[in-house]
Amino acid sequence: MTFRLSTTDSDFAAAFTALVDARREADEDVSRDVAAILKRVRAEGDAALADYTSRFDRHDLNVSGWAVEPAECRKALESISTELRDALELAAARIAAYHEKQKPQDSDSVDAAGARLGARWSAVDAAGLYVPGGRAAYPSSLLMNVIPAKVAGVRRIAMVTPTPNGEINPLVLAAASIAGIEEIWRVGGAQAVAALAYGTDRIRPVDVITGPGNAWVAEAKRQLYGVVGIDMVAGPSEIVVVADAKNDPDWIAADLLSQSEHDPTSQSILFTDDAAFADAVAAAVDNRLPLLSTQAVATTSWNANGAIIVVRDLEEAMPLVNRLAAEHLELAVDDPDALFAQVRHAGSVFLGRMTPEAVGDYVAGPNHVLPTGRRARFSSGLSVLDFMKRTSFLSLDRRAIDAIGPAAVALAEAEGLPAHAASVALRLK
């Protein structure tokens, strides 16, 4: 049985605040371990990588090989079913098409004072992509991380992935082949992130590191933020569904469980304006759970972090939805745009009854790497912009510097910076 609230409960405000503030992120104290790993990889390079891989992943890189060759990826692609190959290719094409539209425009213009002003975007030289091994090795995540980098125009993409006991998921290799990745290193954990940031004899350093990972990987990225660019620190997945009674309860139950099955810390929350529909969804969840191969995880997650909240009307739900600032938001109503207009904070929104969130995890096109843990208040999903940077530029002629230079001189002098003032004043007529 999951958490059940109604906005008419006398203690609703406090109970909802507790739900918003609940921390589901692990507080594992890994920062000291990670700092030691980063330091050692920086000092010892490949030798440290080989040692950590032998200890944590239980294989010898010098025997199993350091890299996965493109030919191995092509072989994996040929080995999977036509259905899966077509599905990966459809996903790749749609993700590329969506991200193409994110490419930013340069600007270059001359203003009334005669100053030429603009900005030019360019791709980073090299991006590193972390792909988890084992159970959470998802080909869809690989596509979602690599394709924005490719669309941005990144010249070199280096992938790292742990291969526990030397094993690697053929679907991940197939996706790597479709995405055109040519550099794959069989290393994982904080040590792989360190190698990408600092470089080793074998692995040249990169400029940006993205991709999901466990607590050690996340902490390594956090500690290396500034040495390289990183994507947002990610936490457990979450979905908020706003649904009226006209939905099929079983569809909505499946949508809620599609988050619950990710991880015991995932969160699924339903807002509805109909108490009977709430009961029907709760019953549908209970009926569906035993059918899932992911039942254990989904049950733990739903019982611990799930919630059903009954509101007087769906308008009343929207300020609450904004406080949750969820990674995923489904608006399963006849006129989703009316509710969407009231959404201020959400990672990605799924409009209408025929748009289950899971379609966005795979083939819709928008990125599935999204802000979690209320971070949609200030951050965005992974995009082409994460692999680009902007250089502003300025050009003045005699007329322009005579027009705006004196103000710069006055401000520089007031700030006590005489060389600043002189560098402008010397050029004035």
Place this chain on the structure above:
Amino acid sequence: MTFRLSTTDSDFAAAFTALVDARREADEDVSRDVAAILKRVRAEGDAALADYTSRFDRHDLNVSGWAVEPAECRKALESISTELRDALELAAARIAAYHEKQKPQDSDSVDAAGARLGARWSAVDAAGLYVPGGRAAYPSSLLMNVIPAKVAGVRRIAMVTPTPNGEINPLVLAAASIAGIEEIWRVGGAQAVAALAYGTDRIRPVDVITGPGNAWVAEAKRQLYGVVGIDMVAGPSEIVVVADAKNDPDWIAADLLSQSEHDPTSQSILFTDDAAFADAVAAAVDNRLPLLSTQAVATTSWNANGAIIVVRDLEEAMPLVNRLAAEHLELAVDDPDALFAQVRHAGSVFLGRMTPEAVGDYVAGPNHVLPTGRRARFSSGLSVLDFMKRTSFLSLDRRAIDAIGPAAVALAEAEGLPAHAASVALRLK
């Protein structure tokens, strides 16, 4: 005397690599102190703020007052000279005009499969701005941080600034008045950053924190990254000037010194294709240094971190310039666009002989908060985007889900996520 190199030196490659890799950033071990301050402010709120302010800034907030009122800022604005007021207003108007062009476009379109796809940008609800006190209290920095937030549409902007011994720079208050800041707290250091991130009884929490600060402030922002959004970790300022012999050596000397005077750790580097011009600039720097009220800082910085590099021709300089990925880059030549086309990494570029970098610090329009320490390889200057976030959205109808849904089902099953598969499959015809 500063560092002098020529690309014809036999040891040039190693010497230049040493210059690129030289760390000028303080390695002060402040992280434990900062962690303790953050923890205490989170637990004790305003009481902790008052105690830290009494210890570090030597005044009692409950006596001197917690906030600076808008009326006090208006009074400061009235007290400054017309020349300075006009200069601040020109700067504010030009910064606003430049940043207006950064506002991103929303997208909303239907593709061939019938899927409606798009992205909607929105401002964060609240931004916190850190303004240093004391010597480095620059009204220009205040404008450069606040105006992008205003242009983005941020509803609430909360400024924090330490007021050592209760004193506050009237120019900063005047700039705050021009920028329309209505919430100013007289707190600084890591404790102020903690208050903005976690909130206290007096200070409501914000979503994004920007603005320069000392090592404690920078470390507090780094530790709170993820709780709030932050601007890039900033290091010492730097300039690279590429100049031919047709420049006035004294102009170029002033440009180099305009960075050297910022801080002992600042860096100024000249590339030129003419050894006699290099000598003339070095002599002009020596002549100009004693004229500066900032002589002590500028001399230390120039001697320790300055460099003059003679190249065979200016084309040869460009790959070296890209390796430095400098915050500021001046191209003081007749055809700066030809060289600019070869620039891959730089924070902001100043084109031609009449465009000293310092004009960009104040009134040109582009932001002067720029990536330092080679971070222009992967990051950009402060912009409207730092105060906004993007929500992607998707809407499918019967035809669209029937077209792309089966591929999602296949991939979900292959990834072992049956509830994902069911949420799509249930909706297929």
